[in-house]
Amino acid sequence: MWNPQTYLRFADQRGRPFFDLLARIGAESPRRVTDLGCGPGNLTEQLAQRWPDAVLQAVDSSPEMVAAARERGIDAQLSDIAAWTPPPGTDVVFSNAALQWIAGHTELMVSWAGLLEPGAWIAVQVPGNFDAPSHAAIRRLAEQDPWSKVLGDFRFRTTDIVETPMRYAELLTGAGCAVDAWETTYLHELSGENAVLTWITGTALTPVRDQLTDAQWQQFRGELIPLLDEAYPPQPDGRTYFPFRRIFVVAQVGG
Numbered sequence: 001m002w003n004p005q006t007y008l009r010f011a012d013q014r015g016r017p018f019f020d021l022l023a024r025i026g027a028e029s030p031r032r033v034t035d036l037g038c039g040p041g042n043l044t045e046q047l048a049q050r051w052p053d054a055v056l057q058a059v060d061s062s063p064e065m066v067a068a069a070r071e072r073g074i075d076a077q078l079s080d081i082a083a084w085t086p087p088p089g090t091d092v093v094f095s096n097a098a099l100q101w102i103a104g105h106t107e108l109m110v111s112w113a114g115l116l117e118p119g120a121w122i123a124v125q126v127p128g129n130f131d132a133p134s135h136a137a138i139r140r141l142a143e144q145d146p147w148s149k150v151l152g153d154f155r156f157r158t159t160d161i162v163e164t165p166m167r168y169a170e171l172l173t174g175a176g177c178a179v180d181a182w183e184t185t186y187l188h189e190l191s192g193e194n195a196v197l198t199w200i201t202g203t204a205l206t207p208v209r210d211q212l213t214d215a216q217w218q219q220f221r222g223e224l225i226p227l228l229d230e231a232y233p234p235q236p237d238g239r240t241y242f243p244f245r246r247i248f249v250v251a252q253v254g255g
Helices: 004-022 044-050 063-071 105-115 133-142 147-151 165-174 195-201 214-231
Strands: 032-036 055-060 076-078 090-096 121-127 177-190 240-253
Touching: 004 044, 004 090, 004 121, 004 177, 004 240, 032 044, 044 055, 055 063, 063 076, 105 121, 105 165, 105 240, 133 147, 133 195, 133 214, 165 177, 165 240, 177 195, 195 214, 195 240
Parallel strands: 032 055, 032 090, 055 076, 090 121
Antiparallel strands: 121 240, 177 240
């Protein structure tokens, strides 16, 4: 279950990769723009502002996120991104921090390139931080008793979830696209008590939360806090620096 309020706690920092990705898309007057993994819709609104004459399609697999997007006036659809195919006239396929949740998403991207018309754009951003200390701490705790028994066969996300920029470029170039791929590590300056825990609660910890009772969840969080404090020590003024690597791919079909 996704919590839009928790996710939006760091909306400004989470939004930076979105705008960096959006800036590299060269589409001028697209007919249809699709936001795959629209979340609560706060950033989907920016797509509507850039291309006000386009038909905007917003898709997310979370009922909570779809409801939050609809509250903003966005006609979001509850659907599995893995089952989505581009409707006729789609000129921009945009996905910000969503495809990492989908096994085989590289094959999906290649399939879209084969279905879209020449000149259409595919723009994707995925986290590249699965080897970060935050994720290592979650894995280490989940593998200890009693959590290894409570979580059973659950396996937290590993580094092979996403590809390198070069690999994405190779795959989409092979599909006939002109590709711009890169990576950036953002140094987020977070404030508040247990800021890193709050950040990952809104994203990375969601599948862990789904496996635990309320009491177990509070205990797991409590045991995770000192591990995160060790990895990301708060500054004397209360700030916490949180490095976050992101991977970007912008491809133009037939470019």
